[in-house]
Amino acid sequence: GGLTVLSHVRAFVDVRDAHTSRDSGEAFVEFLEQLGAKVFKKFTKTCTHIVFKNGSFNTVSKWKAADPKPLVVRLSWVTECVNKKTHIAEDEHLLDISDLFPSGVDPKVRRPNFVSYSSLTSIKIRVRSSRLGHPSSDGADESFEICKSICIIMSGAT
16 A cells, blocks of 8 residues: 555646657656555546646646646656655646647647538539530539549548
């Protein structure tokens, strides 16, 4: 059994490598658990603390929507609690994440540029009207192929 100095703490750890965005919070999860904290694998409404460094858009969004909001603390809070084997006041270790991702859009998610249906329709109409002089073909197959190609190009698919 470990210590119980953080037994009232229910934490979510979102610590990521700044370059790869890979989860790198394992040690902090262990430290918190050794001090008696309950650590969740996901952000939950019962979290009292978020240990945050280079954390995800998802975490920030959930924190912004949470009421009441859990405390967001730096790694230094965990290390100081470990070093002193007691619950250190969070005040000097608080992290303000309210200004992160102000656009409300996750910058890591690449969204395809979808073509609007109306622009495809006008292309189809132009192709069909150019075929009217040729009674042997109504141009439907060709216009479908052109639309399919445009969709592939615009969505960035290769």
